[in-house]
Amino acid sequence: xxxxxxxxxxxxxxxxxxxxxxxxxxxxxxxxxxxxxxxxxxxxxxxxxxxxxxxxxxxxxxxxxxxxxxxxxxxxxxxxxxxxxxxxxxxxxxxxxxxxxxxxxxxxxxxxxxxxxxxxxxxxxxxxxxxxxxxxxxxxxxxxxxxxxxxxxxxxxxxxxxxxxxxxxxxxxxxxxxxxxxxxxxxxxxxxxxxxxxxxxxxxxxxxxxxxxxxxxxxxxxxxxxxxxxxxxxxxxxxxxxxxxxxxxxxxxxxxxxxxxxxxxxxxxxxxxxxxxxxxxxxxxxxxxxxxxxxxxxxxxxxxxxxxxxxx
Numbered sequence: 001x002x003x004x005x006x007x008x009x010x011x012x013x014x015x016x017x018x019x020x021x022x023x024x025x026x027x028x029x030x031x032x033x034x035x036x037x038x039x040x041x042x043x044x045x046x047x048x049x050x051x052x053x054x055x056x057x058x059x060x061x062x063x064x065x066x067x068x069x070x071x072x073x074x075x076x077x078x079x080x081x082x083x084x085x086x087x088x089x090x091x092x093x094x095x096x097x098x099x100x101x102x103x104x105x106x107x108x109x110x111x112x113x114x115x116x117x118x119x120x121x122x123x124x125x126x127x128x129x130x131x132x133x134x135x136x137x138x139x140x141x142x143x144x145x146x147x148x149x150x151x152x153x154x155x156x157x158x159x160x161x162x163x164x165x166x167x168x169x170x171x172x173x174x175x176x177x178x179x180x181x182x183x184x185x186x187x188x189x190x191x192x193x194x195x196x197x198x199x200x201x202x203x204x205x206x207x208x209x210x211x212x213x214x215x216x217x218x219x220x221x222x223x224x225x226x227x228x229x230x231x232x233x234x235x236x237x238x239x240x241x242x243x244x245x246x247x248x249x250x251x252x253x254x255x256x257x258x259x260x261x262x263x264x265x266x267x268x269x270x271x272x273x274x275x276x277x278x279x280x281x282x283x284x285x286x287x288x289x290x291x292x293x294x295x296x297x298x299x300x301x302x303x304x305x306x307x308x309x310x311x312x
Contacts (some may be wrong), residue, residue, distance in 0.1 A: 001037060001063065001065060002131040002132070004131075004132065004133045004134070005035075006035050006036070006037050006063075007030075007032075007035050007036050007037065007136070007148070007149055007152055008037050008039065008129070008132055008134070008135045008136070009026065009036065009037065009038050009039065009135065009136045009137075009138055009148075010038070010039040010040070010041070010125065010128075010129070010135055010136075010137055010138070011023075011038065011039075011040050011041075011137075011138050011139070011140055012040075012041045012042075012069075012118045012119075012121045012122065012140075013040070013041075013042060013118065013140035014042050014043050014045065014046045014118060015140050015283075016042075016046060016049055016050050016053050017283060017299070017306075018140040018141060018281075018283060019040060019042075019050070019140050020053060020054075020057070020299075021143060021295060021298045021299060022038075022138055022140060022142055022143070022144065023038050023040075023054070023059050023062060023064060024059055024298045024299075025143045025144040025145065025298040026038070026062070026138075026144040026148060027059040027060040027061075027062040028060065028298065029144055029145055029146055029147055029148075030060070030062070030147055030148070030149070031147045031149060032149065033059070033060040033061045033062045034060075034061040034062075035149070036062045036063070037062070037063045037064075037065070038062060038063065038064045038065070039065050039067070039128075039129060039135075040054070040064060040065065040066045040067070041066075041067050041068070041069055041118065041121060041128065042066065042067075042068055042069070042118070043068060043069055043070065043118060044068050044069075044070045047066065047068040050066050051066045053305075054066055057303075067128075069117055069118060069121065072124075072127075072128065074127065075117065075121075075124070080117075080120075080124075081218055081221035081222050081225075082117070082120050082221060083117065085221075085225060088225075119233075119234055120234060122137055122198065122201075122234065122238075123213075123214055123217040123234075123237070123238075123241065124214060125137065125203055125205065125208070126205045126208050126209050126213075126214065127214070129205070132205055133204070133205055133206050134152060134202070134203070134204055134205060134206075135202075135203050135205060136148065136151050136152070136200070136201070136202055136203075137198075137200070137201045137202075137203060138199070138200055138273070139198065139199040139200075139275065139277075141199075141259065141275065141276040141277060141281055141282075142199055142200060142273050142274060142275045142276070143273075143274050143276070143282075143294055143295050143298060144272065144273055144274075145271065145272065145273075145274060145294070146271075146272035146273075147272075148272060148273070151202050151253065152202075154202060154247075154249065156202065156204050156207070156247040157247055158207065159204070159207065159245050159246055159247040160203060160204055160207045160208045160211060160213055160242060160245040160246070161196075161201055161202070161203060161204075161242040161245055161246045161247070162201060162202030162203075162204075162246075162247045162249050163196035163197060163198075163200075163201050163202075163242075163246055163247075163248070163249060163254075164196060164197055164200070164248070164249050164250075164251050164253055164254040164256075165194045165195065165196045165197075165248050165251075166194070166195045166196055166197050166256065167194035167195055172194075172195040173191065173192050173193060173194060173195055174189050174190065174191050174192070174193040174194075174195060174239060175191035175192070176195070177195065177230060177235060177236045177239055178191075178229060178230055178236055178239070178240070179228060179229055179230060182228055182229055184223060184229065185229055188240075188243070189239075189240070189243060193239075193243070194248075195235075195239060196239075196242075196246055196248070197235075197254060197256055197275070197277075198234060198235055198238055199254060199256070199273070199275045199277060200253060200254040200272075200273040200275065202249070207245075211245065213241060213242070213245065216240075216241050217237060217240075217241040220237055220240045220241060221237060224237070251267075252267075252270045252271055252272060253271075253272050253273060254271070254272070254273045254275060255267050255268060255270075255271030255273065255274050255275065256275045256277055257275070257277065257278065258274055258275060258276045258277075258278070258282075258288065258291045258294070259275075259276035259277050259278025259279060259280045259281055259282075259287075259288070260277070260278025260279060260280055260288075261278070263291075268294070274294055276291070276295065282294070282295035282296070283295070
């Protein structure tokens with residue numbers, strides 16, 4: 001579990017079936033599944049069910065460890081700005097009442113999911129896994145279709161985050177995500193800098209600790225207490241936190257957009273990790289039909305539990 005010669009992956013999720021597809025697809029496409037370790041973190045509500053699922057099902061010798069976020073006692077409001085902000089009545093109104101800005105912010109950006117600690121746990125990975133040196137972070141809405149062991153031998157050139165850049169189009173540059181009318185943003189970040197994607201990231205945890213990257217994240221979260229630097233999600237603080245610390249990976253490692261748009265079939269065929277980012281998740285009725293089989297092939301619909309749940 002702590003052997004740094006193994007291939008360590010982490011997924012933070014409350015969705016058991018989606019997480020199972022991530023693990024299963026990784027296992028089935030791995031050249032050495034017995035060297036793969038999955039570290040899963042969920043919440044108390046789903047912990048027993050997730051632990052049971054991965055105990056009764058096997059994944060070609062892949063090791064799976066399940067933890068719950070409530071057991072991390074250090075994850076509290078005195079240390080974590082997001083938790084501190086959640087206790088603020090203005091923040092609660094903004095996220096939970098849905099009417100505090102006269103409708104100026106799209107409703108999806110006010111979704112309390114964006115404040116879920118499972119969502120923000122990615123910024124605390126070295127503390128969650130103190131013994132690990134290198135790790136691949138996967139979102140729960142991805143499917144793996146190639147062996148991923150090659151990610152662990154990529155030279156990040158002293159950087160902390162290996163990620164696929166998304167700046168083929170202008171709307172994925174920094175100015176799209178951040179408020180450049182704010183002097184702090186203008187002073188520190190190039191508006192034309194390339195955005196990149198969360199969902200398949202290689203993290204060098206030795207460099208992360210050395211550079212106190214979590215401290216950088218805390219700094220920007222504290223500065224954004226009034227939500228004037230950015231409004232939504234984990235990508236904007238990620239862009240700030242890992243600015244100048246991100247190594248660009250070959251785009252075939254992480255193909256995005258299967259949850260909301262048409263994707264070049266050649267990119268899909270070559271892609272190691274396919275990401276169903278967007279609202280049309282493959283396990284939902286609104287999933288994009290032509291992409292569902294890419295995800296479905298890793299679900300055993302004959303499984304007694306899925307049969308009982310009438311999931312098909």
